[in-house]
Amino acid sequence: MRKLTEEKKEILKYGICMGVVLFIVNVIYIGLQKDRGFAETIMPYFGLILFGYAAAGVLFFAFYIVKEPKEDGLWKYCLKGTAGVYTIMNFMPLFFLAGVALADRTPVRMIFLLDAVVIGGFLIWDYRRVWIMSKKLNKKSVKTRVLLVDLEEAPKTVDEFAAQIADYCGKNRRTLEFISRGKTMEILMDGDYYTVEIEQSYSRFGPMYGMKFIQRK
Known part of the structure; x- marks a missing residue:
């Protein structure tokens, strides 16, 4: 429950930040554009617009924080967790561009267009960040094989940690033998020696947890 509360705080923080950025960009545009009548009409609704964003x-x-369904399908692989964020993000610029085409006033078209540009820029920046990170990880793992498995939440006990490892191996039909148990597990997986540890990182989507399988020679 404590972790869920932490995730909710991250969701509120990043969601509100995104909404505020979009709102500020549009307010700057409204102040600079020539249609003063439009600006005067929309100003009383700034509070509602900010709340909406x-x-x-x-x-x-x-x-x-959507839980992963047990059955395979589109929801499991495209609309869950971080994958869901990226899937929806990819369609959002198209939504705003549709607004540009359907809007009957130039300022409204520009507002939709600015929203699309801001979100598109965020996508480009994020993909570049992930690409740079993946290159660094690939360079580090040339000599050592490292497997990172995402978790919904961090295990609270050694038994829960062991159960997570067993669950992963069972789902992927890999043999498993525990050598030692603790914060760092020592296992034989498919006959190869691995150490397994919990990894925690933070992103703009909130705290992320995973099991890091490190193959040892």
């Missing part, structure tokens, strides 16, 4: 951002990042 923030709510949309929070709902967007809330996909991160």
Whole structure:
């Protein structure tokens, strides 16, 4: 429950930040554009618009804590967790571009277009960050084989940790033998010697947990 609360705080923080950034960009545009009548009409609704952007951002990042369904399908592999965030993110610029095409006033078209540009820029920056990180990890793992398995939450006890390892090996039909148990597990997986440890990192989507399998010679 404590971890869930932490994730909810991260969702609120990042969702509201995204909404505020989109709102500020649009307010700057409204202040600079020539249609003063439009600006005067929309100004009384700034509070509602800010709330709408923030709510949309929070709902967007809330996909991160959706539990993975047991059955295979689109929901499991494309709309769950971080994969869900990226899937929805990929379609959001198209949604805003559709707004550009359907809007009947130039300022409204520009607002949709600016939203698409901001989110598209975020996508490009994020993909570049992941690409750079993957290159660094690949260089480090040339000599040592490392496997990282995502977890919904960090195991609280050694037994839970062992159960997570056994669950992974069972799902992937890999043989498993425990050599020693503790914060760092020593196992034989498919006859190869591995150490397994819990890895925790933070992203703009919230805390992320995983099991790191390190093959030892």
